[in-house]
């Protein structure tokens with residue numbers, strides 16, 4: 716799957732819906748045992764959740780949007796397929812969540828590309844299931860420090876922390892991803908799938924059990940005037956940085 720929503724592959728409601736439908740179709744296709752996720756937009760894997768979806772919209776819209784974010788994660792993190800992220804550009808916040816939800820992460824070895832859960836920098840809080848996914852990849856201490864600081868880690872640091880599994884030159888990224896996929900697909904599906912479920916089930920079940928409460932929390936949180944102000948200021952900062 717190649718993300719192609721220029722300029723920055725931000726995860727809008729429409730993008731998330733299409734992504735989830737795409738994953739569902741592949742999941743239901745018995746001929747498909749694995750998926751490599753990458754980007755067709757130069758230098759950007761995904762800029763994370765589309766901030767405009769969280770600014771100045773109705774309570775109903777926030778609810779619909781957050782359900783789509785949850786749905787995407789439940790499908791990807793809970794997928795029976797082998798999932799490999801070929802991270803060929805920067806990947807903040809929701810973009811990082813997508814990579815973290817895969818079975819294996821390969822990143823282009825460009826120090827200008829960064830990845831991490833930077834929510835704290837926007838004045839918002841990564842939800843518990845973002846945090847759980849992160850902890851399952853890098854461990855509690857690294858996740859705690861990185862989340863509190865809202866760190867975006869340049870590719871070499873991301874590899875040192877275990878946030879990505881390996882770095883390769885950008886031109887070799889897809890070749891490497893295909894080799895990793897072949898290695899993982901060499902195992903019997905049922906054994907690999909049951910093992911994956913065993914490792915991820917508790918974290919998935921926790922969101923399933925608290926899904927409606929999580930949506931309510933998101934709506935309450937994002938509707939606060941102080942949070943709206945932080946998000947607006949962040950968007951302005953992005954625009955100023957450009958000019």
Ligand SMILES: CCCCC/C=C\C/C=C\CC/C=C/CC(=O)SCCNC(=O)CCNC(=O)[C@H](O)C(C)(C)COP(=O)(O)OP(=O)(O)OC[C@H]1O[C@@H](n2cnc3c(N)ncnc32)[C@H](O)[C@@H]1OP(=O)(O)O
Nearest residue numbers: 725762763764765766767807808809839932933936953957
């Ligand atoms: C205790 C109670 C707890 C309760 C908790 C309950 C719920 C939790 C609540 C909230 C959690 C919400 C979770 C959010 C996770 C997220 O994903 S937030 C998004 C974070 N993303 C970012 O910080 C990335 C911002 N973008 C960038 O850093 C850069 O754009 C880039 C990706 C590095 C690319 O840089 P580049 O120079 O190439 O491009 P530009 O910066 O010029 O951008 C082009 C264009 O795109 C716009 N844009 C960029 N990112 C986004 C985005 N994420 N959403 C929307 N729009 C984006 C940018 O503004 C430019 O627009 P233009 O000026 O109009 O051209």
